[in-house]
Amino acid sequence: MTAATMVRPVDRLRALNWSGILYATAGLAALVLLWQLAVIFISSGNGTIPSPLQIARQMHFDGFAFYADAASYTVSAAFRGWLWGNSLAILLALVAVAIPFLERPILQLGIVSYCLPIVAIGPLMMILFSGDTPKVVLAALSVFFTTLIGTVTGLRHVDRTMLDLVHGFGGGTWHKLFKVRLISALPHLFAALRIAAPAAILGAIVGEYMGGTETGLGLMLVNSQQAMEIPRTWAIAVVASVLAAIAYAATSLVARLMTPWAREVSTDIGGLHAKADGGGGWAMAIATALGSLGLVLFVWWAILRGFSVPPFFGKGPLEVWNYLVDPLTGAQNRAQLMREAVVTIRDSAAGLVVGTVAAVLVAIAFNLWGGVERAFMGVAIALRSIPLVAMAPLVTLVFGRNMLAVVMIGAIVTFFPTLVNMTLALAQTPARSRDLMKVFGASRFKTLMTVQIPSALPALFTSLRTAAPLAITGALLAAWLATGKGLGYAIVTTAAVSDYEGLWARVALTTAFSILLYALIGLVERIVLKAYAN
Amino acid sequence: MDRRTFIKVGAAALAAPAFITSRALADTPKLGKIAYQLGWVKNFQFAGEYIADTNKFFEQEGIAVDLLAGGPSVSAEPIVISGKALVGQNSTDNTANAVAKGAPLKIIGTNYQKSPSSIISLTKTGLKAPKGLVGKTVGIQANNQVVWNAFLKINGIDPASVNTVPAQHDFTPLVSGELDAFFGFSNDDVVQLRQKGQDVSYLLMADYGYPMFNCNYLVTEETLKDKEKRAQVVAFMRGAIRGWQEAVKNPALSAQLTVDVYGKGNGLDQAAQEKSAAATNELMVTADTEKHGLFWMTDKAVDETIATLATAGIVAKKDLFTNEILEEAFQGKTTL
Numbered sequence A: 001m002t003a004a005t006m007v008r009p010v011d012r013l014r015a016l017n018w019s020g021i022l023y024a025t026a027g028l029a030a031l032v033l034l035w036q037l038a039v040i041f042i043s044s045g046n047g048t049i050p051s052p053l054q055i056a057r058q059m060h061f062d063g064f065a066f067y068a069d070a071a072s073y074t075v076s077a078a079f080r081g082w083l084w085g086n087s088l089a090i091l092l093a094l095v096a097v098a099i100p101f102l103e104r105p106i107l108q109l110g111i112v113s114y115c116l117p118i119v120a121i122g123p124l125m126m127i128l129f130s131g132d133t134p135k136v137v138l139a140a141l142s143v144f145f146t147t148l149i150g151t152v153t154g155l156r157h158v159d160r161t162m163l164d165l166v167h168g169f170g171g172g173t174w175h176k177l178f179k180v181r182l183i184s185a186l187p188h189l190f191a192a193l194r195i196a197a198p199a200a201i202l203g204a205i206v207g208e209y210m211g212g213t214e215t216g217l218g219l220m221l222v223n224s225q226q227a228m229e230i231p232r233t234w235a236i237a238v239v240a241s242v243l244a245a246i247a248y249a250a251t252s253l254v255a256r257l258m259t260p261w262a263r264e265v266s267t268d269i270g271g272l273h274a275k276a277d278g279g280g281g282w283a284m285a286i287a288t289a290l291g292s293l294g295l296v297l298f299v300w301w302a303i304l305r306g307f308s309v310p311p312f313f314g315k316g317p318l319e320v321w322n323y324l325v326d327p328l329t330g331a332q333n334r335a336q337l338m339r340e341a342v343v344t345i346r347d348s349a350a351g352l353v354v355g356t357v358a359a360v361l362v363a364i365a366f367n368l369w370g371g372v373e374r375a376f377m378g379v380a381i382a383l384r385s386i387p388l389v390a391m392a393p394l395v396t397l398v399f400g401r402n403m404l405a406v407v408m409i410g411a412i413v414t415f416f417p418t419l420v421n422m423t424l425a426l427a428q429t430p431a432r433s434r435d436l437m438k439v440f441g442a443s444r445f446k447t448l449m450t451v452q453i454p455s456a457l458p459a460l461f462t463s464l465r466t467a468a469p470l471a472i473t474g475a476l477l478a479a480w481l482a483t484g485k486g487l488g489y490a491i492v493t494t495a496a497v498s499d500y501e502g503l504w505a506r507v508a509l510t511t512a513f514s515i516l517l518y519a520l521i522g523l524v525e526r527i528v529l530k531a532y533a534n
Numbered sequence B: 001m002d003r004r005t006f007i008k009v010g011a012a013a014l015a016a017p018a019f020i021t022s023r024a025l026a027d028t029p030k031l032g033k034i035a036y037q038l039g040w041v042k043n044f045q046f047a048g049e050y051i052a053d054t055n056k057f058f059e060q061e062g063i064a065v066d067l068l069a070g071g072p073s074v075s076a077e078p079i080v081i082s083g084k085a086l087v088g089q090n091s092t093d094n095t096a097n098a099v100a101k102g103a104p105l106k107i108i109g110t111n112y113q114k115s116p117s118s119i120i121s122l123t124k125t126g127l128k129a130p131k132g133l134v135g136k137t138v139g140i141q142a143n144n145q146v147v148w149n150a151f152l153k154i155n156g157i158d159p160a161s162v163n164t165v166p167a168q169h170d171f172t173p174l175v176s177g178e179l180d181a182f183f184g185f186s187n188d189d190v191v192q193l194r195q196k197g198q199d200v201s202y203l204l205m206a207d208y209g210y211p212m213f214n215c216n217y218l219v220t221e222e223t224l225k226d227k228e229k230r231a232q233v234v235a236f237m238r239g240a241i242r243g244w245q246e247a248v249k250n251p252a253l254s255a256q257l258t259v260d261v262y263g264k265g266n267g268l269d270q271a272a273q274e275k276s277a278a279a280t281n282e283l284m285v286t287a288d289t290e291k292h293g294l295f296w297m298t299d300k301a302v303d304e305t306i307a308t309l310a311t312a313g314i315v316a317k318k319d320l321f322t323n324e325i326l327e328e329a330f331q332g333k334t335t336l
Helices: A018-042 A052-062 A064-098 A100-115 A118-128 A133-156 A160-168 A173-210 A217-226 A230-258 A270-275 A281-306 A317-325 A330-368 A370-384 A388-399 A403-427 A431-439 A444-483 A487-496 A500-533 B003-024 B044-054 B076-082 B092-100 B142-154 B189-195 B221-225 B227-249 B251-262 B270-284 B287-292 B299-311 B324-330
Strands: B033-037 B064-068 B087-090 B105-112 B117-122 B137-140 B163-166 B181-185 B200-204 B214-220
Touching: A018 A052, A018 A370, A052 A064, A052 A230, A064 A100, A064 A133, A064 A173, A064 A217, A064 A230, A100 A133, A100 A281, A100 A444, A100 A500, A118 A133, A118 A173, A118 A444, A118 A487, A118 A500, A118 B076, A133 A173, A160 A173, A173 A217, A173 A230, A217 A230, A217 A388, A230 A370, A230 A388, A281 A317, A317 A330, A317 A500, A330 A370, A330 A403, A330 A444, A330 A487, A330 A500, A370 A403, A388 A403, A388 A444, A403 A444, A431 A444, A444 A487, A444 A500, A444 B163, A487 A500, A487 B142, B033 B076, B033 B227, B044 B064, B044 B227, B044 B251, B044 B270, B076 B087, B076 B092, B076 B105, B076 B214, B092 B105, B092 B142, B092 B214, B092 B299, B105 B221, B105 B227, B105 B270, B105 B324, B117 B142, B117 B189, B137 B142, B142 B163, B142 B181, B142 B299, B181 B189, B189 B200, B189 B270, B214 B221, B214 B227, B221 B227, B227 B251, B227 B270, B227 B324, B251 B270
Parallel strands: B033 B064, B033 B087, B137 B163, B137 B181
Antiparallel strands: B087 B214, B105 B214, B117 B181, B117 B200
């Protein structure tokens, strides 16, 4: 990416930057004050929306140890998941770069792991593993893809002359990998790890929330919801987001200490696909697509067999195929799936569009008024880590259970990654172009429109690709929490009546949609970027 | 976070895996060790098993029992079939559905003779009979959808006349006024709501043409045929019966063990758990259990449950239910 090769260091999003902390505190204080006033003067939802003061009182009443003990279990599981997920991701990224032949299959599996609906695979984890393992696995799954992509991108973003230099001195692939690529991949890796830390915590909480655990924040959430301890439910959400913010800040700090030469980078997936164009044309593209599909189906089958999942529950590709083509019920099943799919596609598209537009607008506002960014970026990061299940009653109370709620849930889920990427990208505009605009007396706004936004386009597409599977997750979540319509709800109702063929068919379909949407955005990206390049 | 607490928290995080291993290494009694998959997170609903564990009833019966916590997304049927747990607990409609789909399972006893399934509303809503549901917005969890549809059918209510929306186990939408009624348990959710000062009423489905067992013990058919496993199940059920006999007498003990030992640190409220435990007795102890012992499923009640399931569109055969383990456990007595 051209933007990445000639940026000057930016000091945005820095941890332990005193003026940054000051701004962030101001932002947080403003938010808390608004919230308090809203509860007092607008509505407390018949006492169901606690004010910050009530939450603070609840936390004081419960005591520090109450939250710290549960949090220690959650963090322990999150940390193990973080370790496993990232280690595996880094290892596979190295393999992918060292053995180009394996790159596509590895990335494909990564995408699938990112697109799997957690509502469906959570129960599978409960059957396959015992003890803490299900939540550790869910935490690992939450970080795997972003780190895989971050590492591969980093390993690729290498100064060619450096590689040539090693080559000139007689170094082979492995020398290049270890002496040059690894070091220069670090900034990208850290960018990914920074996102991974809050994601792992959220993954562990969701895992606990599903059940099968002895303790932890997620389980406490279940109990407090059931006991109508509303301020405590919110307090747990606050603790979760504070933990996530700490994890994010700690990773940022380590990143700055270990890679002091690095400029801030976004987790861009874009650079990855630019090269994948390769030769071969359509025939080759179709062949690789079929190959990937075959691989995914094989892994699906192999996991069911390898872990000896009871056939009553674990349905493989063949059973799902039969479910769809059964001479008696197949047509009915297909029609039903189609109806649900239409709802889910519509809901995800709405969430993706609204979430992205909102994130781009906010990123522009951040760029135009630096203070706003420093004040609210921290808040945005913290909000990202709130388990949405805890906020479901608020969402349905405020937004209802129709399209508005769907759009809001989808937008909340997709907003954050786009905001982070776009904010970084807008800040990374080639300095020379910006200086040029200044010399010609262009306004701040004009510079933004003619220089910064076009050069941030690749990052926008990167964000869209990350956000697309999230938008589908958001649509499933909205169905489950609010509307009761579409694939998301059918996944839970089929599970409730032990219709496991129906369940797996829907999981497969949802995953396929995520991958298709991901690929579709890649295609649009290529067309748009080509048009811009000309 | 002050320094000492930080160290403590860190140490707890590191110690957690070690603690689990050391427990697994404890001596196992003569019939070995089994796992029981609970139907929900560790709360009062499993007090009998907590007492059996604490008072060493299981140990005296020659068995060690691992109590596996359940939760919102845990279904006992696949877990029992996979062998991760020998015995599991779930509601009758869930198990009957699984069996209809080819799961080789049997129900060997029931916790609740009378189902606690209820439609809960704020008293001021004035919902006094099922007919009043027409035109209301009702929150139903996905896994209770089948039960709900059957309930409407039995009471002659057109499902299209009620606005059914998805819900979880969080009753906030009922209190905030977003929903008019909510599906929940009379011995759990109603108690919790009242404990929080909410004036709620409920329609117990069992009182409106909906007789059904709930929260049953289930095992695989293969377990019943295997001599060794069968002996383990009998020992487990003996321990559970003894534990529940104690629990029925002593709701305070049930609550105390739930809050201080088995569900410790998870934010359960002792007073609410005690009230729930007491409210559970009227579901567990009936004329039938006085005559045959706890968990017993009489022919009449089995027939009624099957008829209710049929209304819900679930085909269940009579041999889904068997008292054979209870017969072995009770040995002709009605208490142990």
